[in-house]
Amino acid sequence: MAMSFLYKSDPVRGALWAERFAQHMPELPFRIWPDTGDTLDVRYLAAWEPPPDLATHYPNLEVLFSTGAGIDQFDFSSIPENLPVVRMVESGIVNGMVEYVTLAVLSLHRDWHTYRQQQQEGRWQTHRVYPASSRRVGVLGLGVLGRAVLERLGSFGFPSAGWSRSPQQIDGVECHAGPDGLQAFLERTDILICLLPLTDSTCGILSQSLFDQLPRGACLINVGRGAHLVQDDLLKALEAGQLSRAVLDVCEPEPLPPGHAFWTHPQVALTPHIASMTQPETAADAVLDNLRRHQQGLPLIGLVDRTRGY
Ligand code: NDP
Ligand code: OXD
Numbered sequence: 001m002a003m004s005f006l007y008k009s010d011p012v013r014g015a016l017w018a019e020r021f022a023q024h025m026p027e028l029p030f031r032i033w034p035d036t037g038d039t040l041d042v043r044y045l046a047a048w049e050p051p052p053d054l055a056t057h058y059p060n061l062e063v064l065f066s067t068g069a070g071i072d073q074f075d076f077s078s079i080p081e082n083l084p085v086v087r088m089v090e091s092g093i094v095n096g097m098v099e100y101v102t103l104a105v106l107s108l109h110r111d112w113h114t115y116r117q118q119q120q121e122g123r124w125q126t127h128r129v130y131p132a133s134s135r136r137v138g139v140l141g142l143g144v145l146g147r148a149v150l151e152r153l154g155s156f157g158f159p160s161a162g163w164s165r166s167p168q169q170i171d172g173v174e175c176h177a178g179p180d181g182l183q184a185f186l187e188r189t190d191i192l193i194c195l196l197p198l199t200d201s202t203c204g205i206l207s208q209s210l211f212d213q214l215p216r217g218a219c220l221i222n223v224g225r226g227a228h229l230v231q232d233d234l235l236k237a238l239e240a241g242q243l244s245r246a247v248l249d250v251c252e253p254e255p256l257p258p259g260h261a262f263w264t265h266p267q268v269a270l271t272p273h274i275a276s277m278t279q280p281e282t283a284a285d286a287v288l289d290n291l292r293r294h295q296q297g298l299p300l301i302g303l304v305d306r307t308r309g310y
Contacts, residue, residue, distance in 0.1 A: 001041070001060070005291075008033035008047040009067045013280040017046075020284035025291065046287060049073060055080045063294055065287055067278055069093050069145065071304050072198035072225060087310075089302040090286040092279025094148045097195075100275035101149045101223060104247040105158070105191055108219045109135050113245060113269060132157040138189030140205070141196040141224065142168045142175065145276075149195065161185055165201075165308075186213035191221065198225035199309035208233040217244045223275040226252030231262070238267045249275040 005021065005028050007014045014032040021030040031037050033047075039057045046065040052075075054061060064079065066087045079085065107113060111127050118125055137153050139146040142164035150160050154172050161174040163185045168175045176185035186192070192214060196202045206222060206229040220243055222229055229252070237243040247269045248262065254273055262268045290300050304310065 004029040016280035017284040092282040096276030146195040194224040197310035211237040
């Protein structure tokens with residue numbers, strides 16, 4: 001039976017994937033949505049949002065690849081139970097996230113936002129410069145991205161900690177795990193970075209009770225998902241001085257509606273979900289590698305555990 005790979009996401013990036021596939025796996029026809037060909041031939045699908053009718057129209061699908069690192073955008077009720085789902089693990093996403101979080105941490109650490117505001121007011125005023133060794137950073141999520149970010153931040157000398165679901169060990173990083181480890185992690189964290197996947201257990205985790213456990217005046221960087229954050233709790237924590245600043249790359253909903261308080265809040269810096277983007281060339285290479293692994297019966301890199309939700 002004929003086989004094909006179907007790509008359903010941004011077509012411009014899809015054309016770059018197509019070039020990579022033509023070069024490295026010419027025997028596998030590569031199609032870009034909506035040019036599906038015979039859907040019975042589709043064995044592999046890469047999508048940000050898969051078509052809703054997978055079980056009926058794509059009965060021969062063997063693997064579903066997310067074109068992003070997250071899979072919370074998938075409606076698992078419409079994805080056949082036994083279909084392997086693979087999230088994107090590729091160097092382009094990692095490098096982009098490391099750049100963004102480094103930029104955000106350094107800008108908070110060196111009062112960049114304060115100086116931009118002072119410039120608008122025509123005010124020449126210096127603030128004490130603290131050494132990195134006195135600013136404690138903490139990352140929620142010690143996965144592919146959290147670990148890469150911590151490695152880079154550690155190189156500046158920031159004392160680093162991380163929090164995960166299961167216990168982890170990382171050189172130079174104080175590791176905490178599970179609900180019992182959260183308080184100790186938060187109490188020592190001046191700049192908190194959220195790099196968790198969005199699941200039933202992590203939805204709304206960035207809430208007042210969590211903010212209250214941080215040192216007074218701590219900063220938040222949310223690069224996970226908008227629904228990790230309880231927005232009103234952030235506004236209250238900023239107003240009360242419990243948090244001093246927030247850098248938000250993700251919001252709920254996206255785009256953030258006009259008139260929302262975050263647009264003009266002097267202590268909130270916003271970007272439109274651009275912390276990191278899948279890079280077509282390296283993403284195609286990662287998927288090609290996984291296809292070879294699948295054909296050889298090897299474990300897939302980034303295979304989602306549906307019981308954990310990530
Ligand atoms: P991984 O799956 O590699 O890592 C997830 C980490 O979160 C793991 O350490 C895991 O713990 C931990 N975790 C999950 N659930 C819990 C929980 N209930 N309590 C404590 N820790 C938990 O994911 P990635 O690092 O690749 O990506 C993380 C997220 O970043 C993505 O899901 C996506 O939402 C977001 N993202 C945002 C982008 C942007 O542009 N803003 C771009 C790309 C990704 P354990 O180690 O025990 O499994
Ligand atoms: C992703 C994202 O999950 O872009 O890759 O947020």
